[in-house]
Structure formats: structure tokens, C-alpha cells
Amino acid sequence: MTNVDGAPRFPLPDSWFDLCNGPYAGNYTYGGNPTYPGYNRLFGTGRIGSDDDYHIDFFNQHILDIHGPYVSYQDIKDEWTEHYPHDRGAGFVGMALMKNPGLLPPFTGLRKFGNKYYWCTEPYIENDTLGMAAPGMPNTAASLAEKFGSVTGDFDGIIWAKFLAAMYSLAYVETDIVDVVDKASEVIPRNSWPYSVYQKCKELYQQDTDDWRWAVTELEKIKRNVHESDNVQTLTDVNNGFTILALLYGENDYLETCKIASLAGYDGDCNAATATGILGIMKGMSGTPQKVKDVIYANGYGVYVNDLETGFDPYIKLNYPREQTLDDLARLYQRNAEDQIIANGGSIDSENYYINVQTVVQPEVVEISNYDFEKGSLAGWSKWTTVPDTTHITAENNPNAHSGEWNGKVVTDETVNEGKLYVQLSGLEVGARYRVKAYLMCANGKQARLYAENYGGPYIYTSIYLYFNQFKSGLLGGEDP
Numbered sequence: 001m002t003n004v005d006g007a008p009r010f011p012l013p014d015s016w017f018d019l020c021n022g023p024y025a026g027n028y029t030y031g032g033n034p035t036y037p038g039y040n041r042l043f044g045t046g047r048i049g050s051d052d053d054y055h056i057d058f059f060n061q062h063i064l065d066i067h068g069p070y071v072s073y074q075d076i077k078d079e080w081t082e083h084y085p086h087d088r089g090a091g092f093v094g095m096a097l098m099k100n101p102g103l104l105p106p107f108t109g110l111r112k113f114g115n116k117y118y119w120c121t122e123p124y125i126e127n128d129t130l131g132m133a134a135p136g137m138p139n140t141a142a143s144l145a146e147k148f149g150s151v152t153g154d155f156d157g158i159i160w161a162k163f164l165a166a167m168y169s170l171a172y173v174e175t176d177i178v179d180v181v182d183k184a185s186e187v188i189p190r191n192s193w194p195y196s197v198y199q200k201c202k203e204l205y206q207q208d209t210d211d212w213r214w215a216v217t218e219l220e221k222i223k224r225n226v227h228e229s230d231n232v233q234t235l236t237d238v239n240n241g242f243t244i245l246a247l248l249y250g251e252n253d254y255l256e257t258c259k260i261a262s263l264a265g266y267d268g269d270c271n272a273a274t275a276t277g278i279l280g281i282m283k284g285m286s287g288t289p290q291k292v293k294d295v296i297y298a299n300g301y302g303v304y305v306n307d308l309e310t311g312f313d314p315y316i317k318l319n320y321p322r323e324q325t326l327d328d329l330a331r332l333y334q335r336n337a338e339d340q341i342i343a344n345g346g347s348i349d350s351e352n353y354y355i356n357v358q359t360v361v362q363p364e365v366v367e368i369s370n371y372d373f374e375k376g377s378l379a380g381w382s383k384w385t386t387v388p389d390t391t392h393i394t395a396e397n398n399p400n401a402h403s404g405e406w407n408g409k410v411v412t413d414e415t416v417n418e419g420k421l422y423v424q425l426s427g428l429e430v431g432a433r434y435r436v437k438a439y440l441m442c443a444n445g446k447q448a449r450l451y452a453e454n455y456g457g458p459y460i461y462t463s464i465y466l467y468f469n470q471f472k473s474g475l476l477g478g479e480d481p
Helices: 012-027 054-067 072-083 088-100 128-133 138-149 156-170 175-186 194-206 212-220 236-250 254-264 268-287 289-296 328-343
Strands: 047-049 303-305 324-325 393-402 405-412 449-450 458-466 470-473
Touching: 012 254, 054 072, 054 128, 054 138, 054 328, 072 088, 072 138, 128 138, 128 156, 128 268, 128 328, 138 156, 138 175, 156 194, 156 236, 156 268, 156 405, 175 236, 175 268, 194 212, 194 236, 212 236, 212 254, 236 254, 236 268, 254 268, 303 328, 324 328
Parallel strands: 047 303
Antiparallel strands: 303 324, 393 405, 449 458, 458 470
16 A cells, blocks of 8 residues: 555555465565565475564463463563563563663553553554463453553553454354454443444445455545654554454455455554464364465474574574474463463363353443542542641642543652552442552652552552662562562
């Protein structure tokens, strides 16, 4: 797709599919540009080099294999800093923030802590296959994608990561791609831009179920400007819209889906990889085109090469295997899936998996009735315990607005050792579970805690403290670090 002097974008013609398909589909007619480092990461049949997308997918499975289904942000940081995976954009900055000044995710994916690529595609292109570690458990898949995706990004990319991971998970238990798309959409907040994109894709497909080129052109018209974005190819909403359209118009056909996603443009390689990965699960090896299997899997001889020599920059630098067979990687995914099945109430015997299949749950959003605190006032908030003088506790706004909301902070002066404030939520149901999401930061040498529980206790909390510019975090309900 090209845009010359503001002219509309149009998908590439069908004749270009062989070029986009390239050697991964067994077509060596087009060789690309040999002067571009790593232009062809296929080193002969069945030898696949590092790519700027899937090396992190594989690395995530290593992390889960080491730390198990309850992996923490600290675990993720420890593995990144030990093995030093090289990445582009948001991943490159996230890695730098983990090493110096030593931030934990999710801070490493946030603009306010220095990740200027927070809006980019990394959260979903590198974490969608986490759904394979949670077969039939889309809520678990979405939770994993949110946790791992926060290493490199924020904003809509996290929402799309949860959606794609849920689709990967549902692909194990559904037989029609439309059902996969629709059921996974339940993880998308209804008041979000991604949900409007999903709705638009469905609307376009229902208007004309044959002309995907028209649908792609129409969808591209509604893209929005994103603060600080500098690369139209990596706009998350357009790309995921194209992926949805490819799945709908592909109508469960592997190569047709791949073609649409490739020729629609933007980040076409990632969109096609996501879409065909989902179909690959649904169809299994028997339903995957033979020419694809011949070149990549190579009858069991396929190898992933941690690409240290071609000059293509994404690879894992330290203490990591030079090569992994695709069978070994499949077994890695399988082990992690087995761990998640058991952790989520399922069981395994010598022949069968018994999965506690999850219905996708739309997160319940509980609104705080007033935002005075975020605007620099304590109106509507109450003191938790008596302090010497509550006039010395103030709220101060931070003008680094994100997604339309203020970020606020609590300030105490020298006369107050600690300030404890609470806001009461209404509309909660007894016995229901709720997730509290907040980002905390504290001054050097100080500690901040986020508590959640019935007022009066017992309380469970997560805590962080800042000492010598190092962020530390405890698990919700755990002890202080």
C-alpha cells in the first residue's frame, strides 16, 4: 500500500503474493535485496533465523518454563537482563530501562518512564502466541499477554495483545474462525478505540462478504493520530483491523487468509503470521499447506537459529542456545500449556488433557465516582488512620496525561511519617473477584503501597520502594521485598 500526495491507500495486487510469501512458502523466485542485513532469514530448507517478532515469542516460553504459571514481573526482568534479547523500538528501550535505571515492567513500557515507543506494535506481535500456553483458557491467555506485553508497551497495544492471545487460546476449542474472533472480542473494553475498530471490521464484512480490498480501504480511512507516533506501519489499530479482516474474509482458508493479511499492507508480515498461526492451530499439521511445512518444518528437521552472524539485529545475546529444533520449541510450548492446564483446575493423564475451558469474561470496570484526587484535591477521599495533622497530606496532579486521565500523587511533609488515604467503591458484588490496576512510584528511600480489600481489613497489598534509583516490587498479598 502506498500513499502519494495524500492519495488513498490500496492493497497490493494478487501477483505480489509470491513476493510477500517468499521462501517461507517455498518460492525462491524472488530473492529480495541481498544487501539488506538479514533480508532472508531462511538459511536453506528448515533453517530459520532470528526475526524481530518471533524471537521474543520463543523467549517468553523459556521464561514460563523456568518460572512456571505464576511468573512475576521480577522474573521477567531477571530473564531479560540475564539473556539480553535484542529488539527494536519499544523492546530496545524497555531493555535499556530494565538495565539502567533498573525499572521493573510494567514501568518499562510506559511513556512517562521514557519508552517513547509505548504506542507501537511490540506488545502484541511478540506475545500473541502466549495463547498457545493456555489452550481453551482465553482469560488466562489474555492475562499472560498483558503481563508480558507490558515489558515493551502500553496503550492500545496491550488491549490487542490480550485479544490476539485469546484468539490463539480459543483456536484449540473452536471450529470456525468467526466464532474465534467474536468470542475473543469480549476481552476488548467496550469504551475503547480497539473495540470500535473491531465493530467496524464486522460491519464492513457484513456489508460485503466478497470484496476484502474495499473493506481494507474503508477501514484505513478511520485511523486516528496517536501522540508521538512516527511510523504509520506500526499503528496498532490499523494493523489489528487488517488482521481481523483477513480472518473474516479468509473464511478458514490458510493461504487466502495469509494473502489478504500480506497484501493489505502496513505491518503485513506480522499480521499474516498472527492470522495463519491461529488457523494453524485450528487446522493442525494436516491442514497446513504442504509447501509451507516442507520449507519450514522440513519433516522434523526444522531449526530455529539464534541469528548471531547475518547482521540482522534481533537475537538473544547471552547464555541462550545457538539453535533450537522446531520440535523442541513445540515441546516447550506443550510443557507450559500443561502447567497452565493444571494451575487452572484441569488435569492430565497418559492420553488426554482435561481442560477447565474458560468462557471469555469482559472485565468489569468499576468507576471511581470522582477524580478530584487526580486533579490535585483530596475531596471525596478519607484518611485511613489518624495522623498528626492531615493538613500536611496533599494531592498534587502530574500533567503527564495519558489516555485522557490525570496521574496524581500523594505528598506528605516532614511532620507526617505516613499518609494513608482511601476511596470507597460502590457497586461491587459479594463473592465476585475484581482486579485493581494502578501504577505506583515513590520518592527515593520511601515506600508506597497499594491496598485492596474490605475497609477494616484484612488488607492485601503490593508495595514498591525506591532506593538508589532502583524500583522493587512485591506481589499482591506478599511480604515486603
